[in-house]
Amino acid sequence: MPVDPAPFPEAVAEAMRADLPAVAERAVEEIIVGVPSYADAFLGPMGRKISTAVELALRGFLQVAADGGNVDAGTPGGPVVEAAYALGRGEARSGRSMDALLAAYRVGARVSWRDMSATAVRAGLDPMSLARFAELVFAYIDRLSAASVAGHADELASSGRARQRLLERLARGLLTGSPHTELAEMAQRAEWAPPRTLTAVLLPEGRVRGALVSLDPRTLVATEDLPGLDAPGELAVLLVPDADGAARGALLRGLAGRRAVVGPARAWWGVQASYGRALRALRLGVAEEDDAPLDTDARLAELVLRADEEALADLRARVLAPLQEVGETAREKLTETLRCWLLHHGRRDQVAAALYVHPQTVRYRMTQLRELYGPGLEDPQAVLELTIALGVAPRPQPAGPA
Structure with a gap:
């Protein structure tokens, strides 16, 4: 009333x-x-x-x-x-x-x-x-x-908003390599307990929410002003705690189908190195099929070889110059045979199995290669250069101006 x-x-x-x-x-x-x-x-x-x-x-x-x-x-x-x-x-x-x-x-x-x-x-x-x-x-x-x-x-x-801002600041400090003492202070202000290691994961921003479901709650997320990215706003970075050793497999399984690039595990204050490697893999075009996560730990040789694409192209041109004396079809077969011969240490049966040809075909092609290269195939330095040049398939070159 x-x-x-x-x-x-x-x-x-x-x-x-x-x-x-x-x-x-x-x-x-x-x-x-x-x-x-x-x-x-x-x-x-x-x-x-x-x-x-x-x-x-x-x-x-x-x-x-x-x-x-x-x-x-x-x-x-x-x-x-x-x-x-x-x-x-x-x-x-x-x-x-x-x-x-x-x-x-x-x-x-x-x-x-x-x-x-x-x-x-x-x-x-x-x-x-x-x-x-x-x-x-x-x-x-x-x-x-x-x-x-x-x-x-x-x-x-x-x-909650204040803490989120502090966590974002911490993530940026980690990605830009702030000094350890500053990072420790930022972690304390954000009430974030530092793990042993952090692993940087690059993935499309739209797939972050789904990925976080299976990750450690301490995972840091950075989506703005990411250092070194040419197209900001399209990608995000996750900094995942303690995903090293046996836990790395679980991380990769949790990222299946999310087009993620996974850097190596590093001490939490040194995760900038993990981010740098994931970023290089992205720039070099290293990728897996079916949106599977790219594990940079499994592609170290390729990353090393592609660290200087121009130098690799020059090396390939020089060491494969003798093959210019044959036609294009023969050149492709001889190049692939030489690559298998180097990777299988000259074991003819293994080379034949890898190429799906008869061992006699391998013998014939190797005879041609020895004629083209002469004693170079017995020179350790030449073999090293050939192995490096042929260890990774060349990336397609963009077409020049019409």
Whole structure:
């Protein structure tokens, strides 16, 4: 029913004001009993501050009651409601849920109603006004509860955003190679427990969310201002904790179908090296089929050989120059035969099996190659250069201008 805006009689309000310190003390005592998790908080100087806050809240309520209760219970305002809002934020900062605080409000409301209504009756408050008084008590507590809940939610949201910014800053510091001491300070501010190792993973930004499901919760994500990327905004970097050794297989399985490039595991503060290798593999066009994750640990030789593509092209041109004396079809067969011969250490049957030809065909082709190269096939330096040149198939060259 509508609340009568008429104020309480001054004599009743004055009697309740006089009893406030005792009511506040009894409310604190019963809150300690009813909400054990607050027992320590009420000890010592902090307990006196909380008792004072309880008394302040009760005085605020009496002011509302004396004014006729004509206050919008859903609209925060005034020092008491602001204090309730701050109390909710403090609970969030302490890592507690709202359960204990709301229970304390309920206990405080019950004690306050019991004691203050008794005082009001002794002071001559009529039954109708007493009923209105009860309504005001619980509306007021609802208002304080709502303010605390809002403060708790706002603190969680703002602290979450703040921590996310700190984690993003840490990720960028790791990718750019900030000094170890600075990284340790950033990790501490972000409340991030450093692992033994980190592994950098490059993948399309749109596939990050699905990948994170199976990864360590400490995994850091970087999506903006990634160093060394020519097309920012399309790729993201995950820095995955402790994905070395046997755990690397689980990481690769979890990244299946996500077109990921996986760097090596490095000490957490040195993950810039892991990111650099994944980035080089991406630039060199090293890739797997069917969107399988590219494990750079399994492609080390190719990465080494392709570290200087121009030098590799020059080496190939020089060591394969003798093959220019034969036609294109024969050149392709002889080149592949020479490659298999080097990789299989001249074992004719293995070379024939790899090429799906008869061993006599291998003998014939090797005779041609010895005629073209002469004693070079017996020279260790020449064999080394041929092995390097033929160890990786050449990348297709872009067409020149028309």
